[in-house]
Amino acid sequence: MSSLLFVGLGILLSLGLFIVWQRNWTFVAQTPEDYAGSGPVFDVRKHLNGPLLCEGLIYGPTGRVSSRFVADMNVEWDGDTGLMTEEFRYDSGATQSRRWTLKVWPDGRVEAEAPDVIGTGTGRQTGAGLQLTYRIRLPEDSGGHVLDATDWMYLVENGAIINRSQFRKYGIKVAELVATMRKKP
Incomplete structure (x- = not known):
């Protein structure tokens, strides 16, 4: 009986350590304040504005590239509210369109809505970083799953934006x- 107790305690300790590690030292543990005062200042209205070219990779659960894409984006602002359209072309030949409505608040908070986003995405721009979290429903041909998304966009000195997103x-x-x-040139 005591060996079963030790196994149970070992499992609980391992789970507790995993949770502490996850919340303190991983991608999702970043905060916008981590980027305050670092690098160029990311202003969503300035840097996500007009026609943009996006190129990227999607990695599956094993860490291998599962898809490549190119997207044409266009963002138009009316004050603190922006409309971003995205036209994706995947290496499989599939296409996807998305339309985001973005709202930037004076304190740096950002809200985002799109038809495949459940509710309103929320985030914050601080320093060179922009964080956005939301729940997204995948298309039916991708299983229709609802995933928790964390996007981080980092502004680099030449004005390019590097986006890293994780889906859970x-x-x-x-x-x-x-x-x-x-x-776009």
């Missing part, structure tokens, strides 16, 4: 996206 189901990472966004 039940807290387990099932996909990751890495992309660059830059003004």
Whole structure:
């Protein structure tokens, strides 16, 4: 009986250490304040504005590239409210369109809505970084799953934006996206 108790305690200790590690030292543990005062200042209205070219990779749960894409984006602002349209072309030949409505608040908070986003995405821009979290429903041909998404966009000195996103189901990472966004020439 005592060996069963030790196994149970070992499992609980391992789970506790995993949760502490996850919340303190991983991608999802970043905060916008981590980027305050670092690098160029990311202003969504300035840097996500006009026609943009986006190129990226999607990694599956094993860490291998599962898809490549190119997207044409266009963002138009009316004050603090922006409309971003995205036209994706995947290496499989599939296409996808998305239309985001973005709202930037004076304190740096950002809200985002899209038809496949459940509710309103929320985030914050601080320093060179922009964080956005939301729940997204995948298309039916991709299973129709609802995933928790965490997007981080980092502004680099030449004005390009590097986007890293992780998608989780039940807290387990099932996909990751890495992309660059830059003004179209």
